Amino acid sequence: xxxxxxxxxxxxxxxxxxxxxxxxxxxxxxxxxxxxxxxxxxxxxxxxxxxxxxxxxxxxxxxxxxxxxxxxxxxxxxxxxxxxxxxxxxxxxxxxxxxxxxxxxxxxxxxxxxxxxxxxxxxxxxxxxxxxxxxxxxxxxxxxxxxxxxxxxxxxxxxxxxxxxxxxxxxxxxxxxxxxxxxxxxxxxxxxxxxxxxxxxxxxxxxxxxxxxxxxxxxxxxxxxxxxxxxxxxxxxxxxxxxxxxxxxxxxxxxxxxxxxxxxxxxxxxxxxxxxxxxxxxxxxxxxxxxxxxxxxxxxxxxxxxxxxxxxxxxxxxxxxxxxxxxxxxxxxxxxxxxxx
Ligand code: GLN
Numbered sequence: 001x002x003x004x005x006x007x008x009x010x011x012x013x014x015x016x017x018x019x020x021x022x023x024x025x026x027x028x029x030x031x032x033x034x035x036x037x038x039x040x041x042x043x044x045x046x047x048x049x050x051x052x053x054x055x056x057x058x059x060x061x062x063x064x065x066x067x068x069x070x071x072x073x074x075x076x077x078x079x080x081x082x083x084x085x086x087x088x089x090x091x092x093x094x095x096x097x098x099x100x101x102x103x104x105x106x107x108x109x110x111x112x113x114x115x116x117x118x119x120x121x122x123x124x125x126x127x128x129x130x131x132x133x134x135x136x137x138x139x140x141x142x143x144x145x146x147x148x149x150x151x152x153x154x155x156x157x158x159x160x161x162x163x164x165x166x167x168x169x170x171x172x173x174x175x176x177x178x179x180x181x182x183x184x185x186x187x188x189x190x191x192x193x194x195x196x197x198x199x200x201x202x203x204x205x206x207x208x209x210x211x212x213x214x215x216x217x218x219x220x221x222x223x224x225x226x227x228x229x230x231x232x233x234x235x236x237x238x239x240x241x242x243x244x245x246x247x248x249x250x251x252x253x254x255x256x257x258x259x260x261x262x263x264x265x266x267x268x269x270x271x272x273x274x275x276x277x278x279x280x281x282x283x284x285x286x287x288x289x290x291x292x293x294x295x296x297x298x299x300x301x302x303x304x305x306x307x308x309x310x311x312x313x314x315x316x317x318x319x320x321x322x323x324x325x326x327x328x329x330x331x332x333x334x335x336x337x338x339x340x341x
Contacts, residue, residue, distance in 0.1 A: 142211025
């Protein structure tokens with residue numbers, strides 16, 4: 001189906017949303033099942049105790065100077081269910097740098113603007129290489145494997161810079177809308193810190209420019225990208241912001257469509273296959289949910305039709321993913337016996 005105006009997209013999306021809601025309600029009514037029966041708070045502390053027995057010998061990200069200052073022992077989790085449940089544990093109300101998790105929000109906006117043309121400039125295949133790999137990009141002639149590795153997110157940044165008169169302002173307004181949090185903003189401190197040491201990202205964007213896949217000035221694209229990655233949220237805010245991906249693209253607390261049902265499913269598919277770089281298979285295998293990590297130690301994971309869960313623990317493994325965050329989610333989906341598979 002071809003949507004030629006925004007209103008048509010929203011009304012088709014909304015009708016689909018209503019029919020999904022009705023089906024869900026009937027299913028729950030017929031089977032007598034309700035999500036609220038689970039005592040998540042008790043489960044969180046049980047899993048946290050279990051985590052204490054596992055290895056957390058990783059390091060906080062140090063290639064971005066500001067991230068070195070974070071207390072590595074922080075730990076927070078927040079789960080938001082579609083039926084309005086909120087469950088927290090630990091440092092869930094403390095802001096942290098969401099870093100690459102923000103790439104998903106930029107992708108959502110670019111996909112909405114470009115539709116399927118987006119895929120002429122970036123792929124949808126797992127990379128199997130580190131998030132900032134240059135080797136693969138040269139091999140692929142400047143077309144990044146997917147939008148969640150750095151090269152791919154730089155292409156998405158270039159697209160947003162082309163689309164908007166005031167790209168940073170218009171992007172943060174989108175994040176405010178999706179999160180329902182009008183005070184949400186970039187951290188100039190973190191963006192400047194990353195800029196001061198962002199040589200690899202500069203190399204990636206220049207390489208893609210040489211292949212003709214960057215349309216704007218490289219410094220403008222990098223500035224947008226560093227600001228994108230600098231956004232700070234608490235686990236609670238992060239989980240709330242991403243809830244629309246558990247609800248077929250509709251922001252549940254506003255009943256407002258953010259993206260079409262089909263696109264929402266595709267974004268989840270990309271997270272499932274690419275959200276953890278060369279550890280995406282491991283996350284899929286052990287956790288079984290679409291998700292995205294960031295080098296600030298955060299992870300967001302989505303259970304379509306049920307919930308979104310954000311975990312934060314700053315020590316990272318060699319692949320740049322939070323060690324205790326991944327382990328927590330593995331134990332969580334094992335205990336609840338609910339994953340997408
Ligand atoms: N801003 C970071 C970078 O570009 C994001 C990396 C990440 O979170 N994986 O290196």
